[in-house]
Amino acid sequence: MAETRTSPDAPVSDERVPTVVVDDVHITYTVHGARAGRSSAASALSRLASRRRPPGARTVHAVKGVSFAAYRGEAIGLIGSNGSGKSTLLKAVAGLLPPARGRVHTQGQPALLGVNAALMGDLTGERNVVLGGLAMGMTREQIRARYEEIVDFSGINEKGDFITLPMRTYSSGMAARLRFSIAAAKSHDVLLIDEALSTGDAKFQRRSKDRIEELRAEAGTVFLVSHSNKSITETCDRALWLEAGALRMDGPAKDVVAAYEAFTKRP
Template identity: 55%
Template sequence: MTEDIDFEIDPENLPKRLERKPLGPPSVVVDDLHITYRVFGARRGGTTRQRTSLWDKAISLGRPDTGPITEAPAVRGVSFVAHHGESIGILGTNGSGKSTLLRAVAGLLPATSGRVFTSAEPELMGVNAALLPRLTGERNIMIGGLALGLNAKQVRESVPKVAEFAELGDFLYLPMSSYSSGMASRLRFAISTIRTPEILMIDEALATGDASFRKKSTARIEEIREKAGTVFFVSHSLASVRAMCTRALWIEKGELVADGDVDDVADAYNAFVEGRTNASSGAKLR
């Protein structure tokens, strides 16, 4: 077997592998999704064009000329169906379109073309929990809970549970600006799992937590999956993806290059990354 490219996780800290469960009905259907960013004023990369259409002229009316518009395709014709009870890892090198895909499925980015159907409102961890640094952890938990649709009583009840999960200790009563980035991301994770969402999306969020927090988060993800939810998990840590997911999608340059069993896709991706690393170090030597 090939060696995993994973420097940050000690194998003995990894959770037990998730058990496979029979799949439920579809929860997310993505049909030929394209997302193209329009970058104003850029002059390199993508397809650059002058503002010639009536639409372009209309939207730039009265604004200083910011130069040509560059169209940067980030997701190109991705299609897949996710089911209840599945946890799906998303692999791909930097800039391959993973975060863009998650944001589009979560409804935070409009599709340039193609369609996304979801059986419930997906919750993208860390984005929905927009925390306010000047407020205390306690206040942020309350705001986060309200934003997730809890009522005042439920919010009050959730504070001790969330604080305990995030291991805040006395920091609960201090402004978040005094938190380390790891503490802030633990709190974000804890807030986003107050409610058990039907579709949970996690984008690299566990990278800053320490090993024991990762174990706890994995247990929480498993709980969500048990309740027939769907979990999407973007991570550069192949070992975490292998441990937490049953299926993986591999995206490269915005295109879906593999979709299947987590081990098969992770092996193929690992071989690709190692091939690239060897090729680039060979080039340097020459």
């Protein structure tokens, strides 16, 4: 059985302190198909009763033998085609997906911030700030002290008192800005950001990039998944290029992005 993660108790004394080590990680999952003419629920009940493998089920090898080390103070971009394994790899680093083979070692507890991260749609933005802060490991006292800063950073109240409205009334951009603002209110050993910066306007993106620089200066490591190559080169000093689940290139962000763009332009 694969070992998924370890958290060293003592800090490493070397100047380049590793925060994440991914060692020959493979991630697989099963995609299920439903029988024609029957509901998915009915098909699932039938499979449970008969203990048979569902028709059309297939195993997806989403990440294939990826290895790298990340260090304190780095901002690392993940690029690649749709379905290349970027988001899957982030979930493995966050401890949400156990590797089928290989190991993920982390220093501290990574925090994953995704555009689709669940906040409670029927609760107000105010209440979600509290719940999100608690989920990020903040105390209620810390949340109260940083509440105004979180709301101001998100910018969702610039055109009205939206923080008092239910989250379901927010646009996708407003909700994504609030998620990032909650996560960025606390320093993290490792912060994993999945497409959250691509939804805001230029002003919010500038604030976000400045905050990422602050997090790096506080000895954190930031991973950023984005389909915007410009965001990667402006925000990150290093990039990992995944293609079909394999690590194709690891190096300075500008070099990796240039190689990826040349690859995508090939006939």
